Amino acid sequence: MTDIVATPSPLGFRRVDVTSATARARIRARYRKEARFKAYGIGALLLTTVFLVILIADILHRGLPAFWHHSLVLDVPVDRELVAPGGKADAATIRNADYFPLTRAALEVAIPGIKNRNAQKQLTRLLSSSAADDLRDRLLENPNLIGTTVKTKLLLAADADLYFKDKPTTIMTREMRGTATPNATAGEVTVLTSANDFADEIVFIKQRLARRADRLTAEADRLSLFAGESVAGRVKELRVEAEALRKRAEIPKVEESLDNRMPSLLVAINGGLIKITKLSDVSATGDTLLPLRSSAEAKPGTWKLVTYETPESNRKVSDQEIAFLERFRELGVAERSFNWRFLTAGDSRDPELAGIRGALVGSALTLFITLILCLPIGVMAAIYLEEFAPQNRWTDLIEVNINNLAAVPSIVFGLLGLAVFLNFFGLPRSAPLVGGITLALLVLPTIIIAARAALKAVPPSIKEAALGVGASHQQAIFHHVLPLAMPGVMTGAIIGMAHALGETAPLLMIGMIAFIVDVPHGFTDAATVLPVQIYLWSDLPEAAFKAKTAAAIIVLLMFLFLMNGTAIWLRKKFERRW
């Protein structure tokens, strides 16, 4: 004890100072630093969460409307002669009958008196081409209904459906003060009013004209900054137009004619609707959109001036269509219901008929192939590389290459699939089989790397214990190490499968971009997958496809959650603490 001389530490009597002011300041600085660091962490988390929330909210906002659609619930007289001519009421006849006349008749019953051919076309085009499918299915089920009047749902076409969802224009109505007298019930009608009801409108119109003139002048001024022949010509045109407009605007109240660049003005009188084409302060002249019941005079308060705020040129639905749809809404036959079609139908050119089922089944089939290929192969490869392979240059080379493969752009795998599977082996294009194999190659490196890490993480004491009892290397691995590595392997599988679910590029290369209508039934049927479907729909011009694209994204996310949820459940089940 005395041999180890108490050599004083080089610090002497200096100890960690805890009491002086500098010490306290130091401690405070340290606390502040820690608090700052924590704040950064929380800030980062919040930022991520905010982005995530915004993303999801946006997708939901855009996509949820696609899960609902509108139909008209009308009484359809099922004419025996049209559906089952000659008394033949067998399934084939019913299925192949032309239901268009039936639906047209039902529409005419709902809104009678439409004589104009153009208007009639617009009316019938409000319904989807497959509007009568429901009716047909019911007749197939119950042929006794033929000859009766069946109340059935008729699906609206995409634009009409969108009208109810998106309201492309605000509709304002104003009750009029005067007594109005129409001069006809259909065709071109002039309504005279006893009061200066339209005066205000004329003023508004003039104001709009002036504003438009100003805009044109501004445009001309802007263009005049550029030199050039064609530009000079255009400038001149604009100035002329602006002049004309200004002139019109400055002329005091006289008749004005409306064009479709201005908000639409209509008169609702006696149960009909007249679109105004010429307006003076006491009279309005226009075309009948909806026929009037009578040409009797309408008392003040019983007739209205309707404005469609958005000019017709700025919207997809015409005034006539809006008239029809609003009438349907008033009649109470426009019904909103859940769009099961979206989940049960395949793709279609008509937006209202397009469904995700084909892509869903295609994705499921493709991923199934991917899973049954890459999971066993990946795990076995990992086991071999980790446990049985000799440690030499070759295995090092393989290991490096596997790590590199995990980073290869996915489109390269698509090229590989195209060259080898389609061209060399001649497998069917667009088939889930080929897609599955290609994706399996893509995902394989991920699974191998994850499985190897999981195997490495199992403590060697377990393997030694097994060997010590006299298990062969293989028995030790498969009976003991692999079960314990399962959670890690499952994690790798989750990551891989999620990756594969969202892959688009390689599948494009092997042709899964085709427009596939039928739902695939086998692994060699042509198919498409969810991400590709989303890509295709996002490219289409119809407005309704925007909502459908977002809705497909929602379905994709749900699919992903379901897949991951299953895998996590499985992993929990197999997890064994060692």
Added chain:
Amino acid sequence: MNEHTVKSYEEELALLDKKIAQMGGLAEQLLGQSLGALERRDPKLAEEVVLSDRAIDQLEREIEEQVISMVARRQPMADDLRHIMGALRITTDLERIGDLAKNIAKRALAIADESHPKPLMSGIRHMVELALHQLKEVLDAYAERDADKALSVWRNDAQIDAMYNSLFRELLTYMMEDPRNIGISTHLLFGAKNIERVGDHTTNIAETVHFLVRGFNIADDRPKDDQTSSTLISGG
């Protein structure tokens, strides 16, 4: 010889040796004092002897305690084990030597006033000197860990035995000559016996030292030359 990694162990062993040396020194001193008591018949010397003996007893207790504590705590092995167990045995022997020396001194006092036959006294003195020499030698052997020295001490015990034998006969003869000599002779006899016992204990210590150093006991039988148990004096 390397030192123990735990220094306190080394120090405890050194302390043990020091105490044994102390005890040995006291025993030597006692023995010398008893000799002095025999010669000079000094009662004060006798008192000192008693005090010294108490000191020896105290040391024996201390050493015993230390040995027990070390066995429990250090779990000694090999030479350390032999060292510590040897110390325990030696301390017992030294304590006995102390007691015997004290006894000799007491007997010396008892015969203080009487006259002592010179040849007998010289015999006794010679024996004590020899015993003292043996004790000193064996204590040196312990301190130096010299097994050969211990072995020679072990052998030399025969001398003491031989001296005791002759003293025994002489005293018997002396007692037979004159019954008035019986008193003093008896004391001298017991005294001589005690010295012989001291020699035996010293031989014990020598055996212990040998075992301590060599790791095995002395192979031969101890030379036991004490024939007094079979000595018969025929009359006349």
Added chain:
Amino acid sequence: MDAMVDVHSQSGLAIDKPKVVARDVNVYYGDKRALNDVSVVVPDRGVMSFIGPSGCGKSTFLRCINRMNDTIPSCRVTGKISIDSQDIYDPSLDVVQLRARVGMVFQKPNPFPKSIFENVAYGPRIHGLCHSKADLEEVVQHSLEKAGLWKEVRDRIADSGTGLSGGQQQRLCIARAIAVNPEVILMDEPCSALDPIATARIEELIDELRQNYCIIIVTHSMQQAARVSQRTAFFHLGNLVEEGNTADIFTNPKEKRTQDYITGRFG
């Protein structure tokens, strides 16, 4: 047919029931030599302990006896080790069978993360030692009884082996090792992770087992080696320095290095 196997121990004592005989065993890890020309004879039906400072090669040598060093790629073993006169490094010998004959208990208890029953039953099952379920259950019970664990676990034999205490886990590992009826049991510091009570129970177990098995135990505790074994070998820097009866080694070792080690004089 084996050549004359020298069954004299290094100290010259003839061993009457030699079980494991090692001659000039060298072990290399890559270029580094871990064991130098180790020759030792281990008697049957008794306990031999290997002692020595860390890194002296005693565990390495132990692992040679059941060829666990084969699992380390850079490890190379030369020399001869025979069990019952059969060279265990003979290329025609099946390592897996060897490990059934030579059981091992490790320093840190490592029961399989399965039920207690499965832990013990695994060995007999993979070696096909039992013919029926009843047979297997009997073997498991017998092994657990021999390991002194049966009474404690009989009511929860389906519970996980990892839920037991450290001492119980180690006894489970011993039960697992003896379930395949080995001839030799190797123990690599079996009590170093256990408390004194558990240690005492394991030592008691070793005392009972040594009547039927050849047991080799590597230990850091000299007191344990002194208590438990009949023969002891001291390793230092890859050499077998001294070997002999336990009583002799611990009271009167011949080599100074041995003495310095067991008395705590190693610097």
